[in-house]
Amino acid sequence: MSSVSKYFSGLFTGIKSLLFGMSVTWKELWTKKVTRQYPENRDTLVISDRWRSELTMPHDENNEHACTACGICEMNCPNGTIKVISQMIETEDGKKKKILDKYQWDLGMCTFCNLCVLTCPSDAIKFENTFENAVFNREKLKQQLNHEGSKLRDKKKEPLAPKAE
């Protein structure tokens, strides 16, 4: 007899559990949808300032940056994403000085670990939250961060932007 009652109680608890499940989906059918509609919401989309998806080197209006080409970022990068190519020049007072020639960075290789920005002694680079970077060509991802003809900023001036912290 017990097996018969088990049969029916099993049937009814089963049906009850299924109906409970359906009640949840029914409720969700009418709740507000949570979808953020990119790209339709491109104007209103807020990405956190701290989000890292592109390394940049801020230049001021005189086309000057703060990079001294010391190479600490290159040294700290775990997988060789950054290449600082410097050249030696002679200043007016006859001293030899290292200045930045090319600051190359491979977006397609970067892991956004933030070590370069953390260790940069002169706050010359920072991460931006511009995330629209997809391209058709792998070479396009290898970028040069310093602008053409840019110079090192005079140290006495305040840095353009404080570090993201």
Next chain:
Amino acid sequence: MILNYSQPLEVTNLTSWLDAALRSSLPEFWVLLIEFVLVGVAFLAAYAVIALILIYAERKITAFFQARFGPNRVGKWGLLQSVADMVKILLKEIVKINRSDRFLFFAAPFFMIVASMATFGAIAFGKGLHAIDFNIGVLYVTAVSSLGIIGVLLAGWSSNNKYSMIGAMRSGAQFVSYELSAGFALMTIVVLAGTMQFSTMIEGQRYCWNLFNGHISSLIAFIIYLISGHAETNRGPFDLPEAESELTAGYHTEYSGLQFGFYYLAEYLNMFIIASIATAVFLGGYMPIQVKGWVAFNGIMEYIPSYIWFFGKTAVLIFLSLWVRWSFPRLRIDQLLNLEWKYLLPINLVNIVLMVILVLSGLTLTDLLPGWF
């Protein structure tokens, strides 16, 4: 021929006018031939359009169940999404599979489509919109719809793929089980209605749907039919032959391009077919809601064309099936067989006897309350 002015929106008006026009100018044979071709074209169009609408509807409704929006970038509200899919899939390469059973592999989609098309033909879409109306309609539908499973079985068997093979085995077990339940559930209603012809059955439900007429017994049969019908269409939670998370794509793993498209199409069409048969058998088909004695009300209801009634009722059942599909996890093969052989089948056997007793001892609603219905 007198046009029926009380129902100006019926398609019957158009068809009978067409028929009359053709007959006045052409001999009998040509009229019939043209009409057959027209019927074929109409079915082709209806088949495609309904499938496209259903695919769109399912994707949208699924999304709403899942707190998202679903397709909304192709056309207004994503309405053209399934059209885009169709264009894409039509022009996709069809891959030839090595060491497969070429003939069966090629034939399987035919079974699938022809089976669903043949069942599709037996659906009463509206007054006069009813092609195949055998006097053994219910039996015919049961028989023809089961052909589709052969398509699944063949696809799985012929693909030379192990996932497909397991899918085929599962579909075999599933089919032999649920075919029975569906048949018995329909039989219960045949007892009640006293006919197997769909048109007669629908007309008989003018004032009282079979669902209400046989009350307890009908309700049980209705639920069992929905479950087993749902299972026959291989849709979740009964999608074992496909079982994405287990068998990658199950029986149609090796099908590409349009051959796969046919399976995709037939899946949705079968869902529609099951819902529309349930509508015809249990919910009065294309009959509007009518109450004896309420002449004005009946008039208004009659004014709404019969196909609207049909599609409305079917849509409710389709929604129900989607709701179930997106609420539950997939059954395991032994759960599936348990459900059939230990629950549905014994209940069905008892239910059919119960229905006979109800009918014979005058306990159906029409017998109990003769003035009302």
Next chain:
Amino acid sequence: MELKNVNIKGIPTAEFNDNEYLENYIKELEANGVNVVLGKIDEFINWGRSNSIWPLIYATSCCGIEFMATAAAHNDIARFGMEVTRNSPRQADLMIVAGTMVHKMAPLIKRVYDQMAEPKYVLAMGACAISGGPFVNSYHVVNGVDQIIPVDVYVPGCPPRPESLFYGLMQLQRKIKVEQFLGNKQR
């Protein structure tokens, strides 16, 4: 076909990256010349194909989880009509390579790619798939999936956020839209 006619809802053409690649691509394709009728039909076909990209997710690591987030409610890839993820390569149009490719996996991805039905596309998602990413110096890692199969779109990030992936998918839609389906003689 001109690039400015390639329309993607939500983002104007001028604001897309790498437009010059597409312009060159169009020039290259149009070198044979296409008649107007075929061009118009092509436009319709490409509209269909670009809006119905069914992806196969070749997910090996972290980026696969970001794809799952992309498919989930907050971002909802279904809006693009791409939620029909196919697990069988026969039915997929786009292979999203999400994660590191290693030597042991290389023959497998090649095989799955070979088994896909034409037309097919590949999207490399994340630093690992593009170049080997953090593991670029490892003995067992392939430095970029483009060494194994041709890649159409690169989506950088580690892992890229869902919006980045959407952006990459829209780039792919643009690429499909400028293609010639019937007009291409070397088909």
Next chain:
Amino acid sequence: MQPILKQTNIFIYMSSLSLFLTVFLTGISLVVAGLGIAILLAPKSFNLQKGEPYECGIPTHGTSWMQFKAGYYLYAILYLMFDVETIFLFPWATIVRDLGYTGLYSILFFIVILGLGLAYAWKKNVLKWN
């Protein structure tokens, strides 16, 4: 059945059988036409691995065809039993109203025997899938 329906239904002139043929041919022509367009227009390509079976990217081991397990056959036999019954029962179901209780008793015997058969199979653990 209402006479008005008979009058307005054009299909009354055609026999259901020829309509069935029409629908049947429609189904076939749909597949043929579709596949025709696809084969004609769709791009084709060839490589050595394309036709190989897909098994998560690994070459298949041995043949794919396997024997169906005995469990399936047991279900198939049970199914056969009940399916034959369905065919017998459908005509009975149509006219059970006219037959009255006699009809019920005569067929009840039949149903009970089948039910007992199912119960027996259940007891013998045939229904336990493994």
Next chain:
Amino acid sequence: MENIKKLILNTVKDAVIEEKQKLTVTVDYTKLHLLAKTLRDNAELPFDTLVFLTGMDRGEELGVNYLLCSSKDLSKEIVLKTGTTDRENPLLYSVTDLFETANYNEREVFALFGIRFINNPDMRKFFLNGDWNGFPFRKDYDANPELNPLNLESKDIIDIAPRIMEIDGKLVESTVNIFEEDDYIINIGPQHPSTHGVMHFRTSLDGEIVKKIDVHSGYIHRGIEKLSETLTYPQILHFTDRLDYLSANINRHGLCMAVEKAAEIEVPERAQYIRTIMDELNRMDSHLLAWACQTNDLGATTAFIYGMREREIILDIFEKTCGGRLIINQNVVGGVMFDIYDDFQKDVKSFIIYMCDKLKEYDRFFSHNVIALGRMIGIGNLSKEDAINYAVTGPAGRGSGWSCDIRKHIPYALYDKVEFNEVIRTEGDSYARYLNRLDEIEQSLHIIEQLIDNIPEGDICAKTKAIIRLPEGEFYSRVEACRGEFGVFIESRGDKFPYRLKFRSPSMALVSAMPLICKNEKISDFIGIGGSMDYVIPDIDR
């Protein structure tokens, strides 16, 4: 522990016992098996859990370190060391018969160091292809890519395993067939939607029943440990995130702790608070995903989307705090990289309220669903003895009734200051593991509730030297990651790079138990069990 020392010396007279960070015993390789067996069978304090098995290239010598601990008290630990100077044909004795978990680990050591283990039943290379030239983790490995070119040709898998057995004191090399001749073998994975990545299970089937599973791994073996030997400690940190990317922050915490302990760096109080809160958020994030994936494996897509939806809110908090969603780069040596943002407390608190509500919904939606119950209760039974033997930790181990929460046994960060329950169930089936995860989400919420309002002011990171050098020695740390115990072993030779770095992956133990618990289950249950174990493959392959 004095008794243990006596016991060791009684068993092996010439054992060298050192008191380092852990009690370290060096023995000859012929005696190791005997010693391990004695320690395991010691009634008073059985050392029956093999936590680590680390292959070592000690220069002259190739060897193995074993970290044993007691299943009753995880803080009682012993390190066994052994080795051989034969670099041409190194042979050691296997401990697989004592600790099942050693099996895959020994195969890993064979692939990476070339050490073969006598009496291990299956000596195929685990991560690498059988034809890989050289042993990459040896210090004298030739990394020339021409030796191992990129191969794109698919090859048939040969199911024959070599092995080397000791029979009557003689070593006999033989082969064994993994499968029988006429087995129906189906490959599940690596490119499969439900293997949670790229695990490859070669499965032999009898109808729908799984007869035998052969695990293939290495489809995402990236050589992280080898790469680490050329990187500084802060640089290595970004690898830990990509091991088990779902418990990225906790893994990172583990490595930071190992380095901090070795370099004696004091972590500020505020950083500890932030670390603990972030760890628990990370744990919830991971458990939600695990829940979602398990339901998806069982075929409930809607539940999957619900789980991912709740998870996204945690990701938003991560993104605002650390600028990353999945991989968040939060922990650094000495503290954390980013301070919390202004509305952090508000966001977390509102999430706690929201999540409590959603947990109830999950309960209604899935936990009692009759189909789901049928697919989880009594399926994939893992007994407590097996859990210990296979070293299955985390929610899965606790589902088998083994109290193995590192947060309770060896408290770190603030776990000794907060109150929470260790969720333990004794059934050992899929359902127990499933419920354990949901309950752990509740406990995590409870932990965060206690901390969120009390975050003290202060530094977020201790001042460290520009280049961190660890003193010579061996350093271990163990943390409770989302899937179980995550361990870090560093051997330092006083350099700024580690000499050898080893991560103990919780997922490897989970996968090693799969062939056992899936045997004679149906193929759909096999997928479901995989979901309930919730392994992450890059964590196994490293």
